[in-house]
Amino acid sequence: MKNHLYKAKKILDKNWNGKFTVPSIHLYPHQWNWDSAFIAIGYSRYDTDRAIQELKSLFDAQWKNGMLPHIVFDKNNLGKYFPEPDFWKTELSKNAPENHLTSGITQPPIHAYAVLKIYENSKDKKKVKEFLKWIYPKLVKLHRYLYLERNPDDNGLVYIIHPWESGMDNSPMWDPVLKRIDLSQVKLPDFERKDNRIVDPEQRPGDDDYKRYIYLVDIFRKNRYEDRKIFHECPFIVFDPLFNSVLAASNKALMKIADIIGENCRQAEEWYLTTSRSMRDLLYDNNRGIFYAYDYIEKKQIKVETSAGFMPLFGGVASHSQALKLLEYMNSASFCQIHEDNCFAIPNYDKTKKDFSTKNYWRGPVWININWMLYQGLKRYRFKQKAEHLEKTILELPVRFGFYEYFDSRFGRGYGTKDFSWTAALFIDLFYDYENSKKVGKNIGFFIQILRNEIVANPDGNAISIKSPDEIFFEFNMLSNLIIKKYVKNGSVDYRGIKLSPEYKLFQNIAGKLSIFDPFSLGENEKKAFLINLYNMMVIDFILKMKVKKSVREVDGFFTKIKYRLGKEKLSLKDIEQILKSFKEKDKIIVSLVRGTQSSPPLRFVSPENPLFDINGAVKDFVGSSEVLIFPEEKTVMVSELLKWYRDIFNDAGKIKQFLKEYVSDDRKREFLEKEENPELLYLPYDWYLNN
């Protein structure tokens, strides 16, 4: 993947014109508003100066009333795009900037969010602080403009006046509103599209949509871009869940920026609270489990389900119960279920709708920026498994198919323009994220406890009277199952919750009795399940007893020096692993063990009745996670370093191929594993961070 990081940076270099980065040289040869914010996030990982310059150029063209235009035109590059300044005629507005040519509408205000990222990712905080001081008043001015001019009910819901303002131009969400615009009696200004000469028209918005886009711009021009007048005349006045979620996320970021430079952040906090409250109240539909756009003219929700409806996760707007419903709907056949065949991240529209299209622009394909925001949202709400799955697919798409503008939601193929800037930039961002998370634990930055002598972690439990082996077995299973059910959500373990729980107290008592229990007297299935559960529960117990904060690596000897008395023996995690390696499913078992790390599969209880079912489930999760990346086009398989440690089991690429084949859900990948004799095998670094 390093090679692709290089390619992504090269794309940004190619699209950089010395002042800003165009989204694409051919199709979009000017500066775009939210594109530049995503691009700056990518730069912030390796070139702070460029990231800053990108946003400085954009904000130089901010309107006098605070509006940030959706396009800033490159005067040296006119004539290649439509509509350009001759059509927008923004000079009609008293608010347009003097030294820049711009469009007259805006886009989702993700800039404060991007600015904070630049600060967080920078090495020279002092220098970036200067930039924060420069841009902070401009960000406030932008948000103030939205809350003053676009907030008709004063409830924090901000409206957009054009589909281009949503960034999701021909989203099916806008159909009901656009359809109401009757053009039969209207004399439209002359115009000529350029986009569908560069890109296959099948992948672009239709002419009916374009006519309406132009009709709306004509209204704005006639009203000299005066918001109050446009509000009364424009047939498209809509509360967009994406726009408002992005605004909420940016308000949160603005609060942090204010804090860093010593400004008062009360206003941003108030904006954040009112917008999110109103979104929860007015845009959410509990039956469907999604947020809808709201048609302000008809005063009703627009019941069309698109990825914008999940954006309240990104904005931190959704309540806990709403977030769970969003996850449920997002992770279903309507969008993309983990392990679903032929599923390439979250498409832009519900796949089960009859007008869903795998290739038409915002009517079904997969977009990297949208998936990147959903990934951030899933992480924010700690939906670990889904977040990981998404991270992996986002990274995979450009590697497999190229850095395209959008991707076919069924076959992954790239559409729109090639070498698209935000695809490259957000790939870079995720790549660094991914690499950094894998480095944790290798870097001995935290306190290390070196265990010289062995520790027995299950001293004799006198608190309970002697129990029979049967009772011990029963209670051990019951308590392990209960703890996992109660304190593991989406693969994350709530260690603090376990520590304080009555179940953990009881578990320790029963663990103290394991010295009178002989696991070797159990039947084959029961023994297998017991030893796996024991391993996983010992990991939890050791983490708590050793007061591990970030990683089991804080304890040198975690796997070898801490032991449980079991029957007549004292066994460490390594010893138990050794016993487990004697089972014929040793390959699956090794992969399914939960070592208290981010690279482990989500913790589950293995049932003594049918252990293989749960073991298979864990392996499937592992193969579906970012621990395994398969690139048929590049004839490459990347797997967790874990498999390298167990070379005695996974001795070569052939064995690994064989192993993965059974669990891969994507047809193309399975086919590749079946056919390819010699795939290149690369190992991914192990993520030692705690799975909490």
Ligand code: 9WN
């Ligand atoms: C109109 C630049 C922009 C993105 C938008 C995307 C597309 C423009 C177009 O390209 O819109 O603004 O001509 O289709 O829809 O999100 O910012 O990449």
